[in-house]
Amino acid sequence: MSAPAEVPDLVARALDLSRRRGFITSTRNETGRLLATLAASRQGTLAELGTGCGGGSARRSRGAPKGARIGTAERDPDLTRAVPAIFHDAENVEVTAGDWTVLEQYAPFSLLFVDVREVMESIDVLADLLEAGGIAVLDDFVPSPFWPPIVDGQVDTVREQWLTDERFAAVELLIDPDASLIIATRR
Ligand SMILES: C[S@@+](CC[C@H](N)C(=O)[O-])C[C@H]1O[C@@H](n2cnc3c(N)ncnc32)[C@H](O)[C@@H]1O
Numbered sequence: 001m002s003a004p005a006e007v008p009d010l011v012a013r014a015l016d017l018s019r020r021r022g023f024i025t026s027t028r029n030e031t032g033r034l035l036a037t038l039a040a041s042r043q044g045t046l047a048e049l050g051t052g053c054g055g056g057s058a059r060r061s062r063g064a065p066k067g068a069r070i071g072t073a074e075r076d077p078d079l080t081r082a083v084p085a086i087f088h089d090a091e092n093v094e095v096t097a098g099d100w101t102v103l104e105q106y107a108p109f110s111l112l113f114v115d116v117r118e119v120m121e122s123i124d125v126l127a128d129l130l131e132a133g134g135i136a137v138l139d140d141f142v143p144s145p146f147w148p149p150i151v152d153g154q155v156d157t158v159r160e161q162w163l164t165d166e167r168f169a170a171v172e173l174l175i176d177p178d179a180s181l182i183i184a185t186r187r
Contacts, residue, residue, distance in 0.1 A: 002030055008062045013086040014054035021082070026055040027115070030175045031139055035113060036063030038135055038183075042110040047129075048072040049100035050115035054083045060111065061090050068092060068110075073103045104129060112136045120158050127167050130186040138162060138182040143174055 007015065011032065018026040027035070032055060039046055039060045046060045051074035061070045070093040074080045080097035087093040096102050100119050108131035114120055120138050130136060141159055142151045149156040162182050163170050170184035 003033055007032075008058070010058040010062055010086065010090060011055065014058045014083075017082060017086060018053040018055065021053060023053045023079075026053055027059065027139065028175060028179065031137075031181060032056065032059040034173075034175075034181075035059040035111075035137065038111055038137065039063030039068070040065065042135075043068055044108070044110040044131065045069045045071055045106050046111040046113075047103050047106065047109040048113040048115065049103065049119050050074065051079060051083055051095055052115070053079065054086045054095075056113050056115060057083075057093050057095070058086065058090075060113070061087070061093050064092065069106075070094070071096065071103055071106050071109075073098060073100045075099050108134065110134050114138045115140070117158075120162070123161055123165060127165070127186065132186060134186045136168070136182075136184045136186070138184070141172065141180045141182065143178065143180045 035056055036059045040063045046064055046068055048056050051072040057070055057072045073096045080095055084095050107129040109129055110131055112130055144150050148160045162184055167187055168184035170182055172180050172182050174180050
């Protein structure tokens with residue numbers, strides 16, 4: 001923990017759902033705080049690909065200004081049935097069931113949290129979903145001291161592409177000794 005253990009009520013509900021379901025891939029506290037921090041500078045639609053138990057949406061909802069919309073897509077029907085209850089009193093959050101592409105209809109996005117590894121490979125589609133100045137946050141990389149980044153003996157070509165694509169100004173941030181993420185701002 002690099003921050004106080006207390007979390008906002010909405011986030012506590014998401015963590016509680018994660019615990020009850022044994023869902024172990026919820027967003028870490030540090031990433032969640034980063035999402036809320038970025039959300040506070042955004043207007044319009046703040047989207048997420050891969051809702052999980054709602055942690056990332058709770059964080060964006062807490063950070064975003066009044067009037068901003070929080071959209072999220074999840075393909076697991078059990079989760080899309082359970083998660084909306086968390087947000088019963090958060091009018092700005094909408095959970096959409098289905099593959100991440102169902103969110104394309106709500107673009108352009110001012111913030112896009114990409115929390116599914118395979119989806120990050122679709123950099124061309126994702127670039128087109130962001131407004132100019134829009135920020136993509138890509139989670140769950142394994143830190144590598146090398147360039148190009150190497151994980152399990154292989155070049156991480158997805159990370160390499162996001163960090164070198166001319167459409168973005170991008171940086172990799174260490175979130176924990178064993179985890180990093182990419183922040184990429186659309187030019
Ligand atoms: C790492 S978890 C998400 C955690 C969540 N973002 C949070 O903040 O706690 C990834 C989620 O993405 C969902 N997922 C995987 N592939 C997907 C796809 N193609 N479209 C939508 N959701 C997907 C999984 O079912 C899983 O719930």
